[in-house]
Amino acid sequence: MKVITGSDLRTGDVIWWTGEGWSRHVNDAVDAGEHAEAIIARENAKQIVTDTQVIEATQTPEGVRPAHIKDRIRALGPTVRLDLSLKPADPAAGNWVI
Amino acid sequence: MYQYDQYDQAMVDARVAEFRDQVERRLAGDITEDQFKPLRLKNGLYLQLHAYMLRVAIPYGTLSSRQMRMLGDIADKYDRGYGHFTTRQNIQYNWIKLQDAPDILADLASVEMHAIQTSGNCIRNTTSDQFAGAAADELVDPRPYAELLRQWSTFHPEFDYLPRKFKIAIIGSETDRAAMKLHDIGIQLVKNDAGEIGCRFYVGGGMGRTPMIAPVIGDFISPLQMVSYAEACLRVYNRYGRRDNKYKARIKILVHEIGADEYRRQVEEEFAHILTLGLEPPAAELERIKGFFEQPGFDSAASDDLDLSDPDFALWVDQNVHAHKQPGYAIATIALKPVGGIPGDASADQIRLMADLARDYSFDELRVTHAQNIVLPHVRKVDLYTVWQKLDEAGLANANLDLISDIIACPGLDYCSLANARSIPVAQKISERFADLGRQKELGELKLKISGCINACGHHHAGHIGILGVDRKGVENYQLLLGGSEGADTSLGTITGPGFNEDGIVDAIEKATDVYLAQRSEGERFLDTYRRIGMAPFKEAIYAKEPANG
Numbered sequence: 124m125k126v127i128t129g130s131d132l133r134t135g136d137v138i139w140w141t142g143e144g145w146s147r148h149v150n151d152a153v154d155a156g157e158h159a160e161a162i163i164a165r166e167n168a169k170q171i172v173t174d175t176q177v178i179e180a181t182q183t184p185e186g187v188r189p190a191h192i193k194d195r196i197r198a199l200g201p202t203v204r205l206d207l208s209l210k211p212a213d214p215a216a217g218n219w220v221i
Numbered sequence: 222m223y224q225y226d227q228y229d230q231a232m233v234d235a236r237v238a239e240f241r242d243q244v245e246r247r248l249a250g251d252i253t254e255d256q257f258k259p260l261r262l263k264n265g266l267y268l269q270l271h272a273y274m275l276r277v278a279i280p281y282g283t284l285s286s287r288q289m290r291m292l293g294d295i296a297d298k299y300d301r302g303y304g305h306f307t308t309r310q311n312i313q314y315n316w317i318k319l320q321d322a323p324d325i326l327a328d329l330a331s332v333e334m335h336a337i338q339t340s341g342n343c344i345r346n347t348t349s350d351q352f353a354g355a356a357a358d359e360l361v362d363p364r365p366y367a368e369l370l371r372q373w374s375t376f377h378p379e380f381d382y383l384p385r386k387f388k389i390a391i392i393g394s395e396t397d398r399a400a401m402k403l404h405d406i407g408i409q410l411v412k413n414d415a416g417e418i419g420c421r422f423y424v425g426g427g428m429g430r431t432p433m434i435a436p437v438i439g440d441f442i443s444p445l446q447m448v449s450y451a452e453a454c455l456r457v458y459n460r461y462g463r464r465d466n467k468y469k470a471r472i473k474i475l476v477h478e479i480g481a482d483e484y485r486r487q488v489e490e491e492f493a494h495i496l497t498l499g500l501e502p503p504a505a506e507l508e509r510i511k512g513f514f515e516q517p518g519f520d521s522a523a524s525d526d527l528d529l530s531d532p533d534f535a536l537w538v539d540q541n542v543h544a545h546k547q548p549g550y551a552i553a554t555i556a557l558k559p560v561g562g563i564p565g566d567a568s569a570d571q572i573r574l575m576a577d578l579a580r581d582y583s584f585d586e587l588r589v590t591h592a593q594n595i596v597l598p599h600v601r602k603v604d605l606y607t608v609w610q611k612l613d614e615a616g617l618a619n620a621n622l623d624l625i626s627d628i629i630a631c632p633g634l635d636y637c638s639l640a641n642a643r644s645i646p647v648a649q650k651i652s653e654r655f656a657d658l659g660r661q662k663e664l665g666e667l668k669l670k671i672s673g674c675i676n677a678c679g680h681h682h683a684g685h686i687g688i689l690g691v692d693r694k695g696v697e698n699y700q701l702l703l704g705g706s707e708g709a710d711t712s713l714g715t716i717t718g719p720g721f722n723e724d725g726i727v728d729a730i731e732k733a734t735d736v737y738l739a740q741r742s743e744g745e746r747f748l749d750t751y752r753r754i755g756m757a758p759f760k761e762a763i764y765a766k767e768p769a770n771g
Contacts, residue, residue, distance in 0.1 A: 133248065134318045135272035170250035174268055191695055193634060196643075197270050201635040203563055203645045207301055207316075221697075 124154035129175035149198035150186035241323035265336030281349035282310030286580035293572030344374035361393035384462030400707035425476030428677035517584035523549025565593030633673030640673035642690025683707035
């Protein structure tokens with residue numbers, strides 16, 4: 124699947140295209156398919172997201188898993204500071220990243 | 222320490238106001254990201270993997286306690302409670318919000334700090350010896366000259382759009398603690414037989430994808446012509462540097478391609494021309510700056526005795542304390558390298574504690590080292606035990622300076638959008654493998670440096686042991702280098718052979734240290750043994766096949 128990701132212009136947070144808007148959670152990402160570039164052009168024009176890009180990912184039973192390690196780390200947060208991740212209370216949160 | 226005059230403060234305040242306006246226009250959608258990006262980078266604001274990152278300049282690594290406390294407060298107020306000290310003696314915050322950036326710059330300006338020229342193709346923050354003004358082996362205090370370079374290079378209109386970024390280091394001791402020969406320009410202040418001071422210019426060094434050691438271009442330039450000579454070096458580079466190819470745009474490529482002799486000839490020609498223009502700052506300005514760096518009011522009666530009856534304290538003194546030029550005083554280095562920790566990271570509370578210690582015990586001064594540690598440069602020996610106790614309570618009394626666990630590591634793929642592999646987890650595993658301090662001391666001085674990509678922010682080329690993280694089809698892989706050094710005997714490391722995974726690289730390092738322990742001669746460091754016996758014994762041990770079980 125092709126997933127759109129970017130950064131929130133104001134906060135810099137990593138965000139994912141949900142089909143209707145943007146989410147900080149990679150599992151909310153949807154397959155943008157052949158419309159990805161058009162969505163990016165439209166969303167960039169709104170000036171609320173920056174550094175948008177299309178990446179490869181796989182839909183698994185556990186959730187959306189970006190193909191490249193860099194994107195998986197973006198989805199999680201620093202692997203060395205899981206306390207700063209989106210699920211700091213879950214010690215297994217990063218098991219799928221590396 | 223240098224203190225801003227009205228011109229310094231006015232320039233920094235004006236930049237804050239300008240950037241506030243630029244941020245407001247970006248947030249309002251009046252300018253695009255393409256328009257805004259070069260503006261934010263001019264103010265040290267990057268967009269990294271997880272958030273905006275702000276790189277704050279710490280000129281020649283020198284801070285007052287008030288400035289250090291502000292760095293801690295910013296970590297709490299605008300970030301996530303910590304900061305990361307870097308190999309350019311700066312600090313980076315990893316979780317900045319764009320809307321907060323102007324307020325952060327305003328807070329920094331209130332303590333005479335900024336983030337100007339911490340990014341972009343301009344002259345970056347000038348670095349120096351972290352023991353400047355304190356070291357027992359110092360010939361000349363480099364700080365006034367570093368400050369002069371800071372003033373000259375800040376907003377220099379001719380050098381704001383160089384072919385690539387440009388890094389300068391300046392030292393005043395025979396011992397090079399600033400990796401001076403691996404800079405675009407390294408300046409060593411020396412004295413001739415008549416006792417006169419001169420500047421020895423090394424030009425065209427660097428790390429990155431094409432590491433080079435800088436040759437001497439100017440052997441003995443008068444300090445009163447230092448700026449003009451630097452101007453000449455930059456002008457020749459600015460004129461002929463490769464703007465057509467980013468990877469060949471650093472000055473080291475130019476010096477290498479035309480040769481040191483031809484580059485020197487052109488610099489001398491330009492230097493002669495510049496001298497006719499009278500661009501050099503007046504001698505009175507250098508004298509004015511020197512006035513800010515008078516030695517503090519040392520107690521001439523301070524005792525030189527040190528009670529080492531506490532064995533843990535004695536270990537710390539043995540490893541982390543250096544001789545001061547003033548009897549009764551010492552230089553104390555705070556190693557930000559706990560076992561299993563993140564090299565260079567310090568919490569807001571730790572930053573403030575170090576500020577308090579500087580205020581109370583080190584004439585209000587701190588230094589950041591390029592090895593990502595902090596220095597208290599002027600501590601009375603009688604106060605060392607109290608300082609150590611307070612550091613110990615805060616988890617900052619790591620007695621591992623210059624040992625294998627005192628690792629330089631870039632942020633790597635955990636934070637950096639340019640990285641190919643993570644650096645920090647490798648550093649953590651190595652420090653855990655070699656956690657026993659007795660084992661580390663047995664290995665002696667061993668400088669280990671890790672970069673997560675070819676840009677070499679972790680100085681892997683200059684490590685006695687260097688590690689370079691690469692991307693092999695989406696999987697992290699680590700190349701091992703041996704034999705690098707950044708001191709007076711600067712050398713570049715050599716890759717051992719095929720790379721390793723995250724656990725394999727730790728095993729490989731342990732095997733390399735085993736070879737050293739087995740083969741070293743009396744008094745040899747790891748680096749000395751490597752230089753004497755060469756790569757072959759290390760390679761043989763590192764790549765030896767494990768015997769099959771049974």
